[in-house]
Amino acid sequence: MKHKIEALILQAIETLKSESVLDQDISPKIIVDRSRDPMHGDFATNIALMLAKLARLSPRQLAEKLITALPQNDVIIKVELAGPGFINFFIDPGFHFQVIKQIHSAGREFGLSQIGFGKKVQVEFVSANPTGPLHVGHGRGAAYGSVVADLLQAVGFDVHREYYVNDAGRQMDILATSVWLRYLEVCGEVLPFPSNGYRGDYIREIAWNIHKDSGTEYHKTASSVLENIPPDEPQGGDKEAHIDALIDRAKNLLGETGYREAFQIGLNTILGDIKDDLKEFGVDYQEWFSERQLLDDGSVDKALQRLQSGGHLYEQDGATWFASSRLGDEKDRVVVRENGQYTYFASDIAYHMNKLDRGFDRIVDIWGADHHGYIPRVRAAIAALGADEAKLKVLLVQFATLYRGDEKVQMSTRSGEFVTLRQLRNEVGKDAARFFYVMRRSEQHMDFDLKLATSHSNENPVYYVQYAHARVCSVLRQLTEKGLERNLQRGLDSLDLLIEEHEVNLVTSLGQYPEVLERAALQHEPHQLIQFLRELANEFHTYYNAHQFLVDDARLRDARLNLVCAVKQVLANGLGLLNITSPESM
RNA sequence: GCGCUUGUAGCUCAACCGGAUAGAGCACCAGCCUUCUAAGCUGGGGGUCGCAGGUUCGAGUCCUGCCAAGCGCGCCA
Numbered sequence: 001m002k003h004k005i006e007a008l009i010l011q012a013i014e015t016l017k018s019e020s021v022l023d024q025d026i027s028p029k030i031i032v033d034r035s036r037d038p039m040h041g042d043f044a045t046n047i048a049l050m051l052a053k054l055a056r057l058s059p060r061q062l063a064e065k066l067i068t069a070l071p072q073n074d075v076i077i078k079v080e081l082a083g084p085g086f087i088n089f090f091i092d093p094g095f096h097f098q099v100i101k102q103i104h105s106a107g108r109e110f111g112l113s114q115i116g117f118g119k120k121v122q123v124e125f126v127s128a129n130p131t132g133p134l135h136v137g138h139g140r141g142a143a144y145g146s147v148v149a150d151l152l153q154a155v156g157f158d159v160h161r162e163y164y165v166n167d168a169g170r171q172m173d174i175l176a177t178s179v180w181l182r183y184l185e186v187c188g189e190v191l192p193f194p195s196n197g198y199r200g201d202y203i204r205e206i207a208w209n210i211h212k213d214s215g216t217e218y219h220k221t222a223s224s225v226l227e228n229i230p231p232d233e234p235q236g237g238d239k240e241a242h243i244d245a246l247i248d249r250a251k252n253l254l255g256e257t258g259y260r261e262a263f264q265i266g267l268n269t270i271l272g273d274i275k276d277d278l279k280e281f282g283v284d285y286q287e288w289f290s291e292r293q294l295l296d297d298g299s300v301d302k303a304l305q306r307l308q309s310g311g312h313l314y315e316q317d318g319a320t321w322f323a324s325s326r327l328g329d330e331k332d333r334v335v336v337r338e339n340g341q342y343t344y345f346a347s348d349i350a351y352h353m354n355k356l357d358r359g360f361d362r363i364v365d366i367w368g369a370d371h372h373g374y375i376p377r378v379r380a381a382i383a384a385l386g387a388d389e390a391k392l393k394v395l396l397v398q399f400a401t402l403y404r405g406d407e408k409v410q411m412s413t414r415s416g417e418f419v420t421l422r423q424l425r426n427e428v429g430k431d432a433a434r435f436f437y438v439m440r441r442s443e444q445h446m447d448f449d450l451k452l453a454t455s456h457s458n459e460n461p462v463y464y465v466q467y468a469h470a471r472v473c474s475v476l477r478q479l480t481e482k483g484l485e486r487n488l489q490r491g492l493d494s495l496d497l498l499i500e501e502h503e504v505n506l507v508t509s510l511g512q513y514p515e516v517l518e519r520a521a522l523q524h525e526p527h528q529l530i531q532f533l534r535e536l537a538n539e540f541h542t543y544y545n546a547h548q549f550l551v552d553d554a555r556l557r558d559a560r561l562n563l564v565c566a567v568k569q570v571l572a573n574g575l576g577l578l579n580i581t582s583p584e585s586m
Numbered sequence: 587g588c589g590c591u592u593g594u595a596g597c598u599c600a601a602c603c604g605g606a607u608a609g610a611g612c613a614c615c616a617g618c619c620u621u622c623u624a625a626g627c628u629g630g631g632g633g634u635c636g637c638a639g640g641u642u643c644g645a646g647u648c649c650u651g652c653c654a655a656g657c658g659c660g661c662c663a
Contacts, residue, residue, distance in 0.1 A: 029603085031603080036601095036605095036609095037606070039606095040606070044605085044606085049605080052643080058643095083605085083606055084605090084606085084643055084644075085643080086606070131663095170663075171662080171663055240662095318661085320661095330588085330589075331659090333661095334661045336661085337661040343661065343663090344662070344663050345663095368657095369657060369658090370656095370658065371657095372589090372591070372657070372658065373657085373659060374658090376589095396590090396591075398591075398656080398657085401656090439598095440599065440600090441600085443591060443592075444592075445591085445592065445656065446598090447597095452598095452612095460625090467623085467626075471623065471626085477622090478623095482622090515602085516602090519602060523602085527599090528602080531600065531601095531610085541626055541627065542626090542628090544622080544627080545618085545624095546627080548622065549622060585623080586625065
């Protein structure tokens, strides 16, 4: 409808151009908005205010001419000039009600569109290091990312969801070594645990399982492990040097293959947990992309060569630098360290080159807000690789500060003290958790009160929306119990009986659903969909309290049932996009 | 110190690429269940949109400065 009016205005402008009221070369952006106040009709445009200067007319004069030039059509019953020069459009109420027919025929498809034109878009999100289970901090990125991806798909993009697995690098070595040291404890060895190691119970579990499956295959004595290892921090040493020495010792004592095996078992176990968690949380990926693969298949080399040939690399202090400051970054960045190892950034350049080479029209990276300083260097890399950096869209998710009542919950992966996503899901349930996470704008800091979220009280707004759905189902059950049947066609033929204010409001809202989806998707703002669903639920509950649906008049009854079934359908569609269930009863 | 993000009702948050009288929920007060689920509805109080300038027909929204909070400024990931 919005687009229809936009088209009409455009025609009117063309007419005025041909009459030389407007210059030929102007091509204004037509903005049509839903009117907030019903007094102002259904839609409004400010186009006359925008173009008044160019037309050398007062806004109201121009609006007058535009209204006159508006082509004949069958949907607009009244056009008004208002205020400083707004043009308000009043839609034929009968036309509003046609949306009920559309909803009944489109069903689950209602609201979907093709404005994405099948463009290929890659969405990468969560990508947490596989060094421990996902915690509630990752939950927001998971919920947000998956809904952003689903929304883009709903409006016609070809979406590829991806998790970048950081299965290389020092953190993974620390993980493997932590597992091995715990394993040695299971074997009966007594040795101090490094302050920089991963201390979570899940490490012990993995160690225990390795011992169960492989016995003493990786067993070495404590003395051979600790011999000549520099002291840990609590003993006055350097914790980094200490853990690095332990990593080297593990590689020496276990040998390349032995170490690799232990490493792999740890990785597989944790990554497996992460995959399970996300799946249970309603998050599905098309691809789990391995960082190690980039290193192993020479992609990182290739990426650096490409930067080299473009003249973007230089040597200094024994390291290789990427001249990112020439491309908008604060300073240049090291890609190959003095010791010959690639930095994390090097593989990230390769990863983004890979994304570009796969032919995505758009690349969406969803990161925690603490990584915002990373954006300029990745943009610089994309530009240096010769690609259009506008293809990259980075969306930041602020961390949720966790509270239990008034008390702030402190979390640290290393110490193993955190609330896992699994715990949250078990306590709150998938529906409430997802709803809660996506309810606010992603850049907005968020207080997540576990006490509130875990309490199954009516304060949780997800129940409010779900309840509206369940109520419609309940009405339909009542209908059957009364021995009545719904006649769809009779209802559709009787839509003109829906004259109550509540009914008009509901139908108007239903008609907005496709616009809401479009906006939420293009602006990457799932909370707009939530907002809409809450409003729709509110209008339904109000209607429910004000009017009886199961009335004696069969025509009115069927018309109303068609309306509430349309509401049910849209609620289910919206909740479905959020991957939240639509219960038949509560 | 520099950079990014945020600042709206007592609390948590909305406000559609600048638009007409800034809206919800929670909390508070007063009402509504012999009628389709009261996890609901109706009404009420509650605001110098952080502060000060600027841009224009019009600013919570854009620009500048200041104040405050979070985050970031490694040859870590």
